[in-house]
Amino acid sequence: MSSLSAHVLDEIKELPGKYPQPRSAVMPALDLAQEELGYLTPEAMSEVAAALELDPGYVEGVATFYSLFHLQPVGKHRFYVCTNLSCTLRGANEIVDHLKKAIGVDDPNAVSSDGLFSYEEVECLGACEFAPMMRLDHRYHYDLTAEKIDQLIAERRSPHPPASPATSPASGEVSRPKRTRKKKDA
Amino acid sequence: MPELRGSHGDAPNHVLTRWFGTPDLHHLEVYESKTKGYSALRKAMLEMAPAEITGEVKTSGLRGRGGAGFATGTKWSFINRDAPGPKYVVVNADESEPGTSKDRYILENSPHLVVEGILIAAYAVGANQAWVYLRGEYDEPHRMLVEAIGEARAKGHIGPKPMGKDYPLDIRIYRGHGAYICGEETALLESLEGKRAQPRSRPPFPAVKGAWGRPTLLNNVETLATVPWIINNGGAAYAKFGTDKSPGTRLMSVSGNVRTPGVYEVELGQTFRHVIMELAGGPPEGRSLKVFWPGGSSAPVLPASMLDTKTDMESLAAVKSMGGSGGVIVMDDQHCIVRAAHRLLKFYAYESCGKCTPCRVGGDWAVRTYERILANEGSQVELDTLQRVSDGLQNGRCLCGLGDSAGWVIDSTIRHFREEYEDHALRHECNVGAVAVNA
Numbered sequence: 001m002s003s004l005s006a007h008v009l010d011e012i013k014e015l016p017g018k019y020p021q022p023r024s025a026v027m028p029a030l031d032l033a034q035e036e037l038g039y040l041t042p043e044a045m046s047e048v049a050a051a052l053e054l055d056p057g058y059v060e061g062v063a064t065f066y067s068l069f070h071l072q073p074v075g076k077h078r079f080y081v082c083t084n085l086s087c088t089l090r091g092a093n094e095i096v097d098h099l100k101k102a103i104g105v106d107d108p109n110a111v112s113s114d115g116l117f118s119y120e121e122v123e124c125l126g127a128c129e130f131a132p133m134m135r136l137d138h139r140y141h142y143d144l145t146a147e148k149i150d151q152l153i154a155e156r157r158s159p160h161p162p163a164s165p166a167t168s169p170a171s172g173e174v175s176r177p178k179r180t181r182k183k184k185d186a
Numbered sequence: 187m188p189e190l191r192g193s194h195g196d197a198p199n200h201v202l203t204r205w206f207g208t209p210d211l212h213h214l215e216v217y218e219s220k221t222k223g224y225s226a227l228r229k230a231m232l233e234m235a236p237a238e239i240t241g242e243v244k245t246s247g248l249r250g251r252g253g254a255g256f257a258t259g260t261k262w263s264f265i266n267r268d269a270p271g272p273k274y275v276v277v278n279a280d281e282s283e284p285g286t287s288k289d290r291y292i293l294e295n296s297p298h299l300v301v302e303g304i305l306i307a308a309y310a311v312g313a314n315q316a317w318v319y320l321r322g323e324y325d326e327p328h329r330m331l332v333e334a335i336g337e338a339r340a341k342g343h344i345g346p347k348p349m350g351k352d353y354p355l356d357i358r359i360y361r362g363h364g365a366y367i368c369g370e371e372t373a374l375l376e377s378l379e380g381k382r383a384q385p386r387s388r389p390p391f392p393a394v395k396g397a398w399g400r401p402t403l404l405n406n407v408e409t410l411a412t413v414p415w416i417i418n419n420g421g422a423a424y425a426k427f428g429t430d431k432s433p434g435t436r437l438m439s440v441s442g443n444v445r446t447p448g449v450y451e452v453e454l455g456q457t458f459r460h461v462i463m464e465l466a467g468g469p470p471e472g473r474s475l476k477v478f479w480p481g482g483s484s485a486p487v488l489p490a491s492m493l494d495t496k497t498d499m500e501s502l503a504a505v506k507s508m509g510g511s512g513g514v515i516v517m518d519d520q521h522c523i524v525r526a527a528h529r530l531l532k533f534y535a536y537e538s539c540g541k542c543t544p545c546r547v548g549g550d551w552a553v554r555t556y557e558r559i560l561a562n563e564g565s566q567v568e569l570d571t572l573q574r575v576s577d578g579l580q581n582g583r584c585l586c587g588l589g590d591s592a593g594w595v596i597d598s599t600i601r602h603f604r605e606e607y608e609d610h611a612l613r614h615e616c617n618v619g620a621v622a623v624n625a
Contacts (some may be wrong), residue, residue, distance in 0.1 A: 020398040023380035065382040067364030068322045071305040081432060084284045085442035085529055086515055123533055125323055128441030129191040129448045138325045174266055
């Protein structure tokens with residue numbers, strides 16, 4: 001039994017035809033895998049490799065190179081807080097400290113006990129005029145304060161959080177592992 | 187519609203941002219009716235020969251706005267338009283130089299301006315397909331660009347016969363996945379081909395062998411967004427802005443310790459005093475400006491005493507810095523230069539792709555040395571080590587400029603703030619105000 005569902009594997013097999021050369025499909029394919037599973041397991045990378053007729057070591061080499069691919073479980077919502085210079089000069093470190101306490105996680109590889117949240121400090125996100133800022137799932141949030149962080153967390157803890165705007169091919173870091181989600185939804 | 191923090195509306199030097207702030211500018215209908223959008227594409231395809239288009243861009247003197255500042259028209263002329271087989275335009279939309287947000291500003295405000303520039307470039311160099319390599323984290327620009335491309339396709343500007351001319355044009359998007367190195371053009375090409383983004387050795391240059399082994403024109407978002415104005419108004423009109431060698435205007439994203447951070451359109455040759463103190467409002471009440479990075483974190487720093495330096499590339503080169511990406515990071519007197527440099531070295535060490543050994547190991551050496559100094563374990567040895575590590579990172583020892591940039595942070599901060607380094611390394615004290623950069 002494969003870890004990726006049949007329709008995702010079918011979709012992955014369609015990808016190479018969209019590019020001048022098939023190898024370009026590797027990252028979009030990993031996106032689809034990550035979207036389904038929440039992160040990239042060795043099995044998933046191996047299945048992606050097989051679907052694209054590539055060496056699994058090659059696929060892992062690509063997955064481990066780029067920071068938007070996750071190789072371990074992430075929260076249903078992930079905070080990417082910029083701590084490069086422009087944001088740090090305007091209080092990004094205090095924002096990170098507050099966030100870590102608020103979600104009860106102090107390691108980028110950990111997930112909050114309710115499975116909802118994880119975080120990482122990231123390099124410049126290219127919205128420096130709004131510093132301090134961060135990306136939460138697939139949206140940027142600007143002029144951060146401790147209160148804004150608290151509010152974003154509260155909205156996502158409530159039973160019916162506002163739907164985030166629809167997004168694209170994306171890197172899929174929004175979803176937590178599929179099995180957990182199924183259990184919760186059941 | 188995203189909040190606008192920067193230049194928009196009518197002003198004598200607003201070439202790019204003239205129509206920014208117009209409601210629904212991101213929709214084709216508004217872009218066409220209010221701003222004469224796509225008139226440049228029409229003119230280029232119906233009234234001009236490809237060589238004339240390239241000639242007009244040459245006349246404008248436009249230089250690449252991504253960082254290197256290479257002459258755009260010259261770059262276009264490197265593509266052999268008549269060579270058989272596919273050719274590509276690849277748009278570098280992987281904006282990730284620290285302190286730089288101008289391409290995001292353009293894409294969110296006027297995506298059709300970028301689309302139009304891309305189509306003109308593709309037609310001029312003989313390409314039928316363009317690929318926008320868009321930073322993976324740029325969700326909003328992605329939504330805007332997808333919508334704009336869709337509208338342009340529905341209107342026929344993208345498709346088999348744009349403007350009724352039998353010359354198919356297509357634009358596709360490829361999303362990055364988080365790697366600063368992809369801003370480097372050959373690393374970007376590797377990534378576009380589905381590989382780890384490690385720079386290629388040159389030659390061959392992308393104009394000969396670029397994306398998927400084919401002749402490729404690589405341009406930055408801002409560079410291409412400037413092209414429609416040049417086609418509409420003529421290269422000579424553009425060259426009237428700015429200085430002789432750095433003509434035109436450019437977007438400068440001003441961030442850090444200023445009262446009104448924003449993306450400002452600046453005529454090249456205006457001073458940083460104008461940019462930082464007037465446009466961005468200067469440092470907050472009660473603080474004074476200490477230092478600024480004039481062109482992204484990779485541009486060697488300039489102290490407050492050099493605020494009258496001009497923004498054109500030649501003036502910056504004369505003070506051993508560069509215009510780079512146009513990201514101006516401003517730091518006030520409450521912050522410590524050694525901690526700021528340490529933070530940036532952590533960035534360069536993390537983002538090194540690992541292909542060239544001097545960069546792969548040099549960044550970590552620098553970070554460790556900074557950490558000893560900041561832990562009050564420094565001495566003259568650490569100061570000397572920093573200098574030697576910096577030398578090792580620079581001077582063409584690597585395939586791309588990432589290592590050089592790391593070295594420039596070390597060099598330029600020591601050059602202008604030696605006393606502060608000595609306070610830390612030799613006397614184990616920090617004599618800067620209460621708020622320090624917690625790197």
